[in-house]
Amino acid sequence: MKMKNLLFSVLFLGFFANSQTFNQDYANVANLVSQTNINTYLQDFEALGVKTTGSIANNNAYNWLRNKYLFFGYSETEITKDSFNYGAQSTSNIIVTKTGTKYPNTYIIVCGHYDTITGTGANDNGSGISVILELARLLKNVPTEYSIKFINFSGEEQGLLGSAHYVSNVVNATSPKMSIRLVLNIDEVGGIKGQTNDTITCERDESNNPSSNNSASNTFTQQLMNCVTLYSNLKTNLSYAYASDYMPFQSNGEIITGLFEYNETPYAHTVNDTYSNVDPVYIYNIAKATTGAVQHFAIASQMLSLDTAKEALKNFKVSPNPAKDYLQLEIPSNKNQKFSFMITSLEGKTVSKTENQIRIDISKLPKGVYLGTFKMDNQQITKKIIVE
Numbered sequence: 207m208k209m210k211n212l213l214f215s216v217l218f219l220g221f222f223a224n225s226q227t228f229n230q231d232y233a234n235v236a237n238l239v240s241q242t243n244i245n246t247y248l249q250d251f252e253a254l255g256v257k258t259t260g261s262i263a264n265n266n267a268y269n270w271l272r273n274k275y276l277f278f279g280y281s282e283t284e285i286t287k288d289s290f291n292y293g294a295q296s297t298s299n300i301i302v303t304k305t306g307t308k309y310p311n312t313y314i315i316v317c318g319h320y321d322t323i324t325g326t327g328a329n330d331n332g333s334g335i336s337v338i339l340e341l342a343r344l345l346k347n348v349p350t351e352y353s354i355k356f357i358n359f360s361g362e363e364q365g366l367l368g369s370a371h372y373v374s375n376v377v378n379a380t381s382p383k384m385s386i387r388l389v390l391n392i393d394e395v396g397g398i399k400g401q402t403n404d405t406i407t408c409e410r411d412e413s414n415n416p417s418s419n420n421s422a423s424n425t426f427t428q429q430l431m432n433c434v435t436l437y438s439n440l441k442t443n444l445s446y447a448y449a450s451d452y453m454p455f456q457s458n459g460e461i462i463t464g465l466f467e468y469n470e471t472p473y474a475h476t477v478n479d480t481y482s483n484v485d486p487v488y489i490y491n492i493a494k495a496t497t498g499a500v501q502h503f504a505i506a507s508q509m510l511s512l513d514t515a516k517e518a519l520k521n522f523k524v525s526p527n528p529a530k531d532y533l534q535l536e537i538p539s540n541k542n543q544k545f546s547f548m549i550t551s552l553e554g555k556t557v558s559k560t561e562n563q564i565r566i567d568i569s570k571l572p573k574g575v576y577l578g579t580f581k582m583d584n585q586q587i588t589k590k591i592i593v594e
């Protein structure tokens with residue numbers, strides 16, 4: 207949606223801004239970003255046509271997104287629609303809410319618009335959409351302390367209509383007003399095919415209207431840059447936020463940050479903004495960086511020691527580990543209570559679920575790393591299980 211004069215940007219290497227350390231669990235999730243998925247999202251997004259706000263293609267894209275989130279496992283009630291009119295036509299923002307374990311009423315918003323103008327918008331903003339879809343897929347079964355809202359806005363190209371509508375009709379209309387920890391906007395991160403796309407611009411709030419939120423935005427943006435270098439092979443460039451869906455939040459006093467391509471496409475808003483003109487590997491790397499950063503911002507659980515509550519569950523053990531044919535559960539004191547044990551793949555697929563069984567047959571599971579979740583009396587603990 208925008209043009210940026212690089213003279214105002216400062217090349218910045220993320221490790222100079224180091225304020226948090228590498229987290230192997232976050233990296234394990236970030237490394238699950240799939241290049242194949244990214245390519246498929248980009249091509250499907252292109253095939254939906256020119257998604258002008260309020261058009262049939264625009265509304266088809268809404269349904270395409272909704273089906274993707276349902277397929278990832280989000281429930282009907284976790285997916286909400288925020289509709290508004292553009293001229294005589296109706297269009298909608300789509301909002302997917304993942305509830306936090308510790309701060310369920312405070313949100314990390316990760317957003318990127320899905321409407322396009324003139325062209326099918328592979329870069330502007332199929333790239334951001336692909337990153338957010340992959341992020342939502344991977345975080346589905348990763349508990350986070352803060353709630354996360356994945357939002358795809360419409361009406362961006364007509365002047366940030368969807369995000370402005372959401373801020374006034376949802377954020378400010380909620381009682382009490384919605385509490386937002388951070389807004390991370392991802393718009394135009396496709397790079398330029400054939401160029402070396404190895405740097406991502408991280409955008410902080412430098413607006414004076416208001417300026418009260420600028421220093422917190424700077425802190426989060428420094429952390430974002432650090433996460434980029436921790437969880438991807440990209441370099442970072444620090445610049446300022448403008449002309450995209452974070453701005454209505456900025457005006458509302460919220461703390462914002464953003465991602466924008468460093469090599470800026472000459473094809474935005476033209477018929478040449480196509481899959482063949484973006485760099486899908488660059489988008490893959492941005493998805494890895496984003497997946498690391500959002501786990502950091504939302505405080506994802508350490509999978510090895512996830513303990514959502516009671517001390518009692520700390521005594522829960524699963525052995526042997528690594529295991530081959532079976533797992534033996536050593537359960538906490540009160541043995542008369544019902545319990546369940548569910549094994550999921552790192553991609554979030556349930557491969558085994560048993561109730562009140564302490565010996566679990568795993569002889570048919572392919573070798574690999576799994577997560578075993580033990581649940582008793584609304585408490586749960588997840589442990590990493592290696593099957594050999």
Ligand SMILES: [Zn+2]
Nearest residue numbers: 207330331393
């Ligand atoms: Zn855009």
